Each structure stands twice: as structure tokens, then as C-alpha cells.
Amino acid sequence: MSVPFDRKVRVGVTEKNQHAYWDMVNAGWHDAAGALGLDLRIEAPPSEDVAAQVELMRRQLDDGVDALAFVATRADAFDEIVAEADRRGVPVVAFDLDAPTSGRLTFVGMPAIRDVANRLGDVLAERLPAGSTVIAQTGSDHAPGAAAKLAGFLESMQRHGHRVVVGESDGEDVARSLQVARRLLEENPEAAGMYGVYGYHPIVQARAAELAGRPDLTIVGYDLLPETVDLVESGAVACSVWIQEYYFGYHTAVLVNALARTGSREALRAFRMDPDDLAGNAVYPPVAFHTKDTIAGFRSFAAAKSLQARTATTVL
Template sequence: MVNYRKWLLLSGVSLFFISVSLSVYFGLKALQYDNKLTQLESSSKQTYHFVLIPEEMDNDYWRLVEEGAREAEKDLNVTLEYSGPVQADIEEHIKKIDMAIASKVDGIITQGLNENQFKPMINKAIAKGIPVITIDTDAPNSKRIAYVGTDNYLSGFLAGQALIKDTKGKAVVGIITGHFAAEHQRLRVQGFRDAVKNEPGIKIVAIEESNITRIEAAEKAGKILAEHPEVTAFYGTSALDAIGIAQVVERMGIAEDMYIIGFDTLPETLELLKKGTIEATVVQKPYEMGYKAVQLMLDIKNGKTISPVHHTETRVIHKEDLPLKQESLQRSVSRP
């Protein structure tokens, strides 16, 4: 009788341990299965590392491009690096592209400032399997996948048309441009020249470069006025040019008699437009450029075929077009 009871007790204990062991075993299996599912889900949501290389890191215009790209980074679950020259420097810019190639990033978004210099580096990235999208300034003869940004020739042409209308076809013009070697600046000048070339009352007497700083824009505007006191109008082709020109004409007390047309809608530009010192400015969409470039780069990585050219909106606004919210001018964008 005693042996029977011992047998029952041992059997119960054995069954208990077997039950616990099986529970632990199947629990571990379930946990391993859940981990595998998590790993599969994570791999299906792969994060790509893109780099945006601007002409100048702290330039207000490029900060707007970055803002758009950052918004896309958040919306599209990618990683974006923003890295470029502190001040505009083509050699430094090219070095940054080369560093991105060496780092084996998943995509490069940059300008094609001077095609002779940028084309070899863009083609090098493509040869290494790294897609390149040009932004703001194209390099159409390179192997870049796509361009996102303003039609720079058209924007210059629109500026020329606006000057003709606003001055009734009579003006002596000085031009301040960011860089003579930068393709987008060259196209903005060429478009402007073509727009006014058949207007007998309009004469372009000088062109200087500002190196994309308001200080040099002001210095060069002063130089033009000293050498050509007959100038009655200025055209600035980069974001800070019109601001620098405005500082000079206000200081000289000739703001009321001087026509200024510039580029972009930085807060200071809009204030000068409201004040009447700047007569008109060309509106670009830097925020949209940044967002769209990241969106297209992700499409490329996901195997989609994209168009090679994506022009963003360009138009000219005057004081009477204000007030327009900064958001509507700069940060509007179509999201996926």
C-alpha cells in the first residue's frame, strides 16, 4: 500500500515537471518565432542613408532646402545627413561628394555647380552604384539620375520680362550674380539677357559676382554705381544679392529712384519688398526641392523608374502680391 502511494506521488511530481518543461519549451519557441517576425518586419522597413550636400551650409536658402529634406526624412523613414562647405567653395564641395562616395552612402543629393568639375565626381558615384540627384543646379551631361529644382533659364527670362514691364522698357541695368562659374547663376543671367535683348530702351552696362554673400553684393553694387552712375536698375541672381544691393541704395539715399529685382523670398527680402526698396523678386520653392529630392531618391532605391527632370514652381511677385504667408511661398509641398 505504501509502495502504491509512493508510486502515485512520484508519478505526479514527474508529470508536473514534464508539464513545466513543455510549457517552457513551447514558450521559448513562440518567443523565437516572434523575434523572427520582428526581424522580418524590420528588414522590410530598411532605413537608407542619404546625404544632402549644399553649396553653403548656413545659407538661409539652403536651410529651407534642408527643412524640406528633413520633413521627407521623417515622413519616409530614411536617414538624412546634411553636410557641405561652411562657405561656398567648389573644391570643398567636390571633396564632400568624394567623402560621401567613400562612405558608401545609399544616395547623394547635390548641385552640379560647374559641370566640368562636378561631372567626373557624379559619374564616379554612379559607377560605384550610388545614385545621384542634382538639386537647384543641374549637370545634364553627367550620369545623374534626375534633377529637382527651378528651371533657371526660365526664371531669368521671367525676371527680364518683369523688369521690362515695370520700367516700361527703359532702364540702365547692373547685374550682381552669385558666381560666374556656377551653372544655375549663368542660366539666370542668360535668360535675363535674352528677355531684354530686343528692348532698345534697356541696356546692361555691368555684371559683378557676390560669392553669394550680402557683404560682397553690397560692395559690388557700390562699385557698379561708382563706375556707372547712370544705372537705374539692378538684377540680383542669388538669394542675398538683392538684399546687399538694397543696403547700398538706401545708404546712398537713392532707393526711390532705383529699381531692384532679386531672387527668393527670405524674410528680409519680403520686408524690403513691402517697404518698396525691392520692386520684385523671383519665387522659388527650396523647401519643395528638398522634400521632392528625398522622395525621388527613395523611389530609385525601391526600383521605381523616375523622370529625369522635375521642375519646381517659378514666378515673380511684387509688393501688391503681399501679404503672402511665408508657408505658402516656401514650404508648400505635395506629400506622398
């Protein structure tokens, strides 16, 4: 049943974990909610926990939300809860990480993650001497986004003839990540570059390079947390990919509002999506590769949205 316009749409949002990255996503959620009049309930387990995510979504359904939005930490884990929401007439949208065959109505997030990682690998490769050693870090052995970012990067490094040393997963624990980075640098003093799959990795790796007295290291990574912006501007991080996570929240809010207000089939058609082929429905904000030469443009955007004040500090 469509939500009448005389009350707010109640949206249950379930994210992957609690980290500064989500502050930037949630800035988009809150800005759109203010414009559209949404009642948001944003929740996440402290760390990666698919079962906890599903339980949060079930509680949101039981509490009477009008729409659900979730991050598919594992693509095959949400089919049952999405089906339950459908039986209750509650539209469901995935964002940041997709579960295309779950029955979700559409997705907002990063396009072709593996291809983006491959391109970032090429950016690093062109800055390294031939046959260099590169250190790579990950924060999850399970999340599809992390796996795709690592796989695409490794493909690029192999193509360019660079050797990659991959550290064990740090479990998205920043302190542990710094320990891993420092150990890998000690064990591989010949390393010329560093790469990480998550937003805290450029910050961690720049600190590890500083502690090791290695200002020559070339570091590339993802996201533009406030500390990363400073590091890119200083040249300590050579390049970081802005995946426009602010718009993951903003665009998903716009979509769930339309789905709840006008009905799923009508809303999908209005956005030129297919109500009979849900797996192919998606919105992909374009990614941008920021370096010292281009970071001023992002600073202007972040200032206009007050992102720095709305994003938690990454504590090392």
C-alpha cells in the same frame, strides 16, 4: 541592393556652399526625412569649391550611404564620382543645379533658368523709362545657374533697349556684394533699376539704394529669404522670383527614398521617368513672380512651414 524597410535610408547630401538660401532647401529635406524616416547627412564647402564637393561625396560613399544627392555647381565636374557611385550600387540625384550628362538618375530644380531670367527682365523693363541704365550683379563666374540668369536678363534688357552695367562677381560674399552695389550706384547715378542673380542680391541692393538715398530705384531678383519678403511687402523690392527651393529638398528626398528602397529602374518608371534616357529625367516645381500684391500668399506658406525661424539672417 534595395534598402530594407526595417532601417532608415542613409542619404548623403552635398550642396554648393553655406548660405541662408540652403536653409530653405534643407527645410524641405528635413520635413521629408521626418515623414519618410531618412537619415540625412547634409554637407557643403564654406564657399563655391567643386573639388571639395566631390571629396565630400566620395567620403559619403566610403561611409556607406545608400543614396547621394548633389548640387552640380559645374555640370562637367561630377561624372567620375557619379560613375563610382553607380559601380557601388548607390543611386545619385542632382538638385538645384543639374549635370544632365553625368549619369545622375534624375534632377529636381528650376526649369529653363535663362527663360525665367528673361521673363524677370521683362518685369523690370515694363517699370522703367525708355533707355534706362540698369545695374546687374552676379556672385559667380563659373556656376551655370548664375551664368544663365545673367544671360537671360541681358537678352531682355537688349530687347527693351536698356543699358546694363554688370559688376564684377562678388564671390557670394554679402559684404563685398554691398560694396560692389554701392560703387556701381556711385559710378552710375542715372541708374533706374537693379538686378542680381542670387538670393542675397535684393537685400544687398535695397540696402545700397537706402544708403544712396535712392528710394526710386526699381529692384528685382530671386528667392524669398525673410528679409526679401519684408522688402517686397514694403515695395523696396519690386519683384522677386520664388523658385520653390523648399521643394527642391522635399521632392529630392522623396525620389532618393524610392530609388534606394525599390531599385533605380523600378522607381524611375513609377515616377514616369525613363531609366534608359537619364538626361531627360527631371522634376520642375513651378516658379512664381511675387510682388507687393501677391506676397501675402507666400507669407502664409512660409508661416505654415516655419521657414523664417529655420532660415539664417542675411547679415550686411
